[in-house]
Amino acid sequence: MNIEEINHLAKLSGLELNPEQTKQISKELENILSLVDELQSVDTSGVEPLFHPIAVIEALQQALRPDEATEGNNRMSNMLSAPAVHEGLFLVPKVIE
């Protein structure tokens, strides 16, 4: 994986990497990808992907609950761990120039 690809991947991942980290990560990702490349050796034609493990033995039904509000307005406790707040609102850096 070249430096450009890693930088693009970091961008998609919302991560910032310095040049040294980029080099290190590039090597590590290569190793991990060569480990997972073994997947290509298996013939999976006709096999359906399995997203929920229990689907192997029983048909799954989407669990729905009654459409009722169960949580009250907990503004204070919900904002308790926010890094920056102002008058009950989350503060973020300027979005529109």
Place this chain on the structure above:
Amino acid sequence: MNWHEKSLSELSQAIFAKEVSSVELTQYFLKRISQYKGLNAYLDVQEELSLRDANFADELIAKGQAGPLTGIPVAHKDVFVTKDWKSTAASKILENYLSPFDARVVERLGIRGAGMVCLGKTNMDEFAMGSSNENSAYGPALNPWNTQYVSGGSSGGSAVAVAAGLAPIATGTDTGGSIRQPAAFCGITGIKPTYGSISRYGMIAYASSLDQAGPMGKSAADCGLMLNAICGHDQRDSTSLRREPDNYLRLLGKNWSETAQLPLQGLRIGVPEEYFAQGLQEEVGQAVRAALKQFEDLGATCIPVSLPKTKLSIPVYYVLAPAEASSNLSRYDGVRFGYRAKEYKDLTQMYERTRSEGFGAEVKRRILIGTYVLSQGYYDAYYLQAQKIRRIIAQDFQTAFTICDVLMGPVAPQVAWKVGEKSKDPVEMYLEDIYTLSPNLAGLPAMSIPCGMSTEGLPIGLQIIGNYFAEAQMIQIADHYQHVSSWHQLAPSSSVTSSGGSL
């Protein structure tokens, strides 16, 4: 009285007989926690909050409103959110995070549920990503049998707490072996139940289609008692199964077959050949085979079986888990909770710096891998292909279960390794998960019970894998073994335990 050596039912009897109060028990364990602080088992302890709960439990007991777990202390893995204790998932990005609500597991076990007293939050690998606890942003929990060795991961702190007598029982979570492997490394019993049995509500998400909570305790019976209190449908978790709650202790002490003379006569144990292939440490293999021999003495029959895709579980897992993680961890953006970078020039850089400074190296690796395998052009080759092989792995188990009732083998290829020994090479660490990943991919219940000691004095674990919803049978089987073996009763010597760290 050595309360830390007692089983849950002994503690409960002592509470009912007024030999000890919940407050006294809680004080006893809090004292041990501070005495063995060097093990780094706990990330947050708030004595006054624990004692508040214990007082409440004593009131319930006095009013005759106590159940089998009322007043008994419990430790929670830091992946479960709690209102009163900090919830960090051992990450810097959640340092000082206080949740506005309790996780369903915490609520069900807590003082307004089963009546247990929370002792605090236990150490773990950051966001449950790791097999040695070395990925904790707050330093690793150390193995109480020898503090130069890792405790295993990711639920290392919970395993250490139980093994060192710093909690009678603890909660853990298991995405690829995170309950079973540290249980094996520390010489305790741990169960990962069938996927969907326990609500994931309030469990800080890593890989949602694999994550499952479970008990970590001193015996199969203790774990069963906790399972009874935490299993069941929860409408706040859409993957939680709608099933009648089982009594996981209903088969305890009963023979496998009612008409048989020996306790496990008629039980067919499948022994997967792939679990004894190259790479298995000789001592581990010997201890597991000795345990299988003991099961035969109890009347069981061992049958060779094959799980041909065992080796592929590693690449399948290391595609699926990072894929789900990359999505789950996108919520950490420095806006609504947690850490925010100090310096940035705009919103995007605030996100990127917050995440880069807040996440540890392994978490970043998994986010990058997950993003890669989900990206356009790679999705079919990696993610979809892995989900297809996942089905083949699950079907291989069903084929095995046509000729056997449970599967048994080692939990991990070797005993605990030295701190620092494998932390340089991520892939080397991933390979250690080979025996534990498949049950998660298939959603099957699996447990770890102690079955031996290495010559260096480190515990060895036996893995029991059952078919879906076979937890009661697995507990029955493990309990029979624990009646004829004493590995689960061994405790690390307090001089070794206290040599770790800052005492």
